[in-house]
Amino acid sequence: MTCHSHFKSLAIAAAVALPLSGLSIYSPALAQQTVKIGSVLSVTGPASFLGEPEDKTLRMYVDKINAVGGVAGKKIELVIYDDGGDANKARTFATRLIEDDKVAAMVGGSTTGTTMAMIPVFEEAQVPFISLAGAIEVVDPVRKFIFKTPHTDKMACEKIFENLKQRNFTKVAMISGTDGFGASMRAQCVKVAPTYGVQIVAEETYGPRDSDMTAQLTKIKGVAGVQAVVNPGFGQGPAIVTRNYAQLGMSATPLYQSHGVASKSFIELAGPAAEGVRLPAAALLVGDKLPDGDPQKKVVVDYKQTFEATAKQPVSTFGGHAYDGLYIMVEAMKRANSTDAKKVRDEIEKTKGFVGTGGIVTMSPTDHLGLDLSAFRMLEVKGGDWTLLPPGT
Amino acid sequence: MPEFFQFLVSGLTIGAVYALVALGFTLVYNASDVVNFAQGEFVMLGGMVTVFAHAAGVPLPLAALVAVIVSVVLGLSLYWLAIAPARGASAVSLIIITIGASILLRGAAQIVFDKQFHKLPAFSGDTPVQMLGAAVQPQSFWVIGGTAVMVLLLYVFLERTLLGKAVLATSANRFAARLVGINTTTIMALAFGGSAAIGGVAGILITPITLTSYDVGTLLALKGFAAAMLGGMGNPLGAVAGGLLLGLLEAFGAGYISSTYKDAFAFIVILAVLFAAPQGLFGRRTIERV
Numbered sequence: 001m002t003c004h005s006h007f008k009s010l011a012i013a014a015a016v017a018l019p020l021s022g023l024s025i026y027s028p029a030l031a032q033q034t035v036k037i038g039s040v041l042s043v044t045g046p047a048s049f050l051g052e053p054e055d056k057t058l059r060m061y062v063d064k065i066n067a068v069g070g071v072a073g074k075k076i077e078l079v080i081y082d083d084g085g086d087a088n089k090a091r092t093f094a095t096r097l098i099e100d101d102k103v104a105a106m107v108g109g110s111t112t113g114t115t116m117a118m119i120p121v122f123e124e125a126q127v128p129f130i131s132l133a134g135a136i137e138v139v140d141p142v143r144k145f146i147f148k149t150p151h152t153d154k155m156a157c158e159k160i161f162e163n164l165k166q167r168n169f170t171k172v173a174m175i176s177g178t179d180g181f182g183a184s185m186r187a188q189c190v191k192v193a194p195t196y197g198v199q200i201v202a203e204e205t206y207g208p209r210d211s212d213m214t215a216q217l218t219k220i221k222g223v224a225g226v227q228a229v230v231n232p233g234f235g236q237g238p239a240i241v242t243r244n245y246a247q248l249g250m251s252a253t254p255l256y257q258s259h260g261v262a263s264k265s266f267i268e269l270a271g272p273a274a275e276g277v278r279l280p281a282a283a284l285l286v287g288d289k290l291p292d293g294d295p296q297k298k299v300v301v302d303y304k305q306t307f308e309a310t311a312k313q314p315v316s317t318f319g320g321h322a323y324d325g326l327y328i329m330v331e332a333m334k335r336a337n338s339t340d341a342k343k344v345r346d347e348i349e350k351t352k353g354f355v356g357t358g359g360i361v362t363m364s365p366t367d368h369l370g371l372d373l374s375a376f377r378m379l380e381v382k383g384g385d386w387t388l389l390p391p392g393t
Numbered sequence: 394m395p396e397f398f399q400f401l402v403s404g405l406t407i408g409a410v411y412a413l414v415a416l417g418f419t420l421v422y423n424a425s426d427v428v429n430f431a432q433g434e435f436v437m438l439g440g441m442v443t444v445f446a447h448a449a450g451v452p453l454p455l456a457a458l459v460a461v462i463v464s465v466v467l468g469l470s471l472y473w474l475a476i477a478p479a480r481g482a483s484a485v486s487l488i489i490i491t492i493g494a495s496i497l498l499r500g501a502a503q504i505v506f507d508k509q510f511h512k513l514p515a516f517s518g519d520t521p522v523q524m525l526g527a528a529v530q531p532q533s534f535w536v537i538g539g540t541a542v543m544v545l546l547l548y549v550f551l552e553r554t555l556l557g558k559a560v561l562a563t564s565a566n567r568f569a570a571r572l573v574g575i576n577t578t579t580i581m582a583l584a585f586g587g588s589a590a591i592g593g594v595a596g597i598l599i600t601p602i603t604l605t606s607y608d609v610g611t612l613l614a615l616k617g618f619a620a621a622m623l624g625g626m627g628n629p630l631g632a633v634a635g636g637l638l639l640g641l642l643e644a645f646g647a648g649y650i651s652s653t654y655k656d657a658f659a660f661i662v663i664l665a666v667l668f669a670a671p672q673g674l675f676g677r678r679t680i681e682r683v
Contacts, residue, residue, distance in 0.1 A: 048508060049508055049509075178653070204647075204652045205652045205653045206647075206652060207655075207656060209609075209611075209612040211407060211410065211599070211602060211603030211604070212403055212406060212407045212602070212603075212644075214399060214402075214403040214528075214644075215399070215400050215403045215404075215643075215644045215645075215647040215648040215652070215655075216647055216648075216652045218396055218399040218400065218403075218648060219396075219647075219648055219652075222396055235510065236510040236604045236606070239510070239512075239604065240603075240604065247521045247528050247530055248399070248521075248528050249521070249528060265509055265510060268512070269510055269511075269512050269604055271512070271519065272519070273519075
């Protein structure tokens with residue numbers, strides 16, 4: 001504690017002494033030319049598959065924006081910290097962004113855990129914060145300075161059930177992962193199922209690291225009247241479920257996966273067993289297959305090309321969330337023609353018809369996400385690739 | 394009834410996976426009383442090296458051989474670079490060293506390979522075999538057969554060869570073993586290399602079923618360790634029995650009780666067994682002279 005206060009007094013001494021030195025003459029001038037946008041991402045650690053593409057996307061596009069003169073007459077200075085997936089670290093970095101870096105805005109927070117830990121810091125400092133985390137808790141209840149870009153698991157459930165309803169399926173079985181993603185989506189699905197007249201007649205779970213799900217699927221197979229099976233899950237689990245599903249000869253019953261598996265590696269891992277599997281996913285995944293008239297086509301194709309050319313790795317929806325967050329923020333700053341936190345916040349809330357990689361965003365004082373079900377496309381795996389399902393099938 | 398056989402087959406397949414991992418613990422434990430917590434990482438290496446070598450165009454059998462060689466080289470390096478310099482330290486210190494090594498290997502794999510999941514093609518196709526109403530993946534036979542072969546080899550080696558007897562002697566009393574002219578350093582190195590090879594082979598056999606990634610070893614090591622404890626640490630047959638029992642407990646627990654509590658169910662049974670028989674099902678009762 002004493003050590004800490006020593007540092008504090010040193011810092012104060014330095015702050016007092018600095019204006020006397022020659023260096024300080026330049027710093028106010030510099031501060032006027034740049035606007036600081038902060039970010040705390042899980043670039044390393046267990047959630048690095050989220051944070052890594054987000055980090056690359058932010059750096060890539062901030063450079064692009066600066067190359068054409070920045071925003072509201074200022075260049076963007078990006079300050080990124082890596083929380084390693086740890087919510088405690090995220091909170092410390094959030095405080096540092098506010099107190100030391102004095103950022104004007106924040107685009108970041110890879111996971112729901114880190115985002116929830118950082119929310120109080122930004123709410124208290126009244127700095128706009130666009131989160132890249134999935135869970136609906138981030139924007140429900142609505143907090144004045146907190147926004148988010150990724151669609152929620154509730155929307156994924158609704159999209160799946162909408163499709164089930166179109167096919168007149170009412171009795172479904174669920175097999176969910178017990179990890180955060182699977183458990184949260186399972187709960188949302190159970191909640192919205194009655195709205196779509198869907199009855200969940202069997203429910204099984206599996207651990208996120210389990211390597212065989214035949215026991216659970218055999219049980220589902222034994223339940224009479226199951227018309228479809230829904231698998232909320234993430235990572236390799238759904239791929240194993242899909243393989244075991246085919247192994248047990250259950251493929252006659254349609255299998256629905258979630259947006260959690262929406263990457264090419266799912267098809268690779270599940271192999272031929274993935275044929276016929278349906279899932280809701282963002283347009284980014286099928287950018288080149290979208291019809292030319294699709295409003296999102298240009299954005300997603302451009303983003304995919306830019307990302308893949310610069311990062312030399314396949315595009316993921318997670319990086320897309322960072323793209324959307326950055327541009328919603330930058331456009332709000334442009335409209336406000338200012339980087340004042342409160343003006344920017346008001347403009348973010350007025351975002352209307354913003355075409356992003358995740359969908360078309362129209363926010364309101366009661367909706368800080370601004371996406372509807374059209375953000376999801378229903379896909380089916382055919383011939384080892386995604387195909388867009390025409391509406392109504 | 395077909396349900397019963399399906400659960401049985403599932404249980405035996407996962408059980409054989411755990412048994413293979415448990416088997417890897419056995420050799421090092423026999424030679425040095427050390428539980429090598431990096432064992433799971435050798436399983437990961439076996440799978441990952443094969444996947445990447447295969448993806449680079451190397452035929453599968455050759456890729457598998459490369460993977461086993463890489464595992465053995467790393468197993469030997471683990472011994473020479475980390476365990477041997479700390480000789481004289483207590484078993485607990487050595488165990489902690491192996492935990493450190495496992496974190497290092499996992500981190501290195503994350504950089505050398507990547508963070509994605511990968512698969513290998515099944516050795517003899519993906520068409521499930523129908524048996525008594527249960528659908529069995531052909532790869533399950535490879536895993537179960539591979540486990541059987543390795544147990545047999547290990548058993549013959551430990552019980553029927555001079556070198557194997559030397560391993561057992563080193564385990565029983567390192568000082569006395571050295572007095573009768575056994576080079577205990579070589580024996581220990583051999584044990585680490587051998588267990589790395591077992592881990593590597595296990596990784597290759599199970600990857601077509603379980604898929605693999607840089608961190609797949611953590612849970613496998615945990616389950617394998619539980620299986621080894623259940624069967625009796627240090628006994629190859631015990632490792633297999635423990636592994637199969639753990640797998641069957643999980644499958645029947647998930648099938649007949651609740652999939653939510655299947656891990657809890659398995660671990661409760663393990664606790665109960667260890668409470669009644671602390672040395673495990675087939676473990677030697679240790680007698681310490683005071």
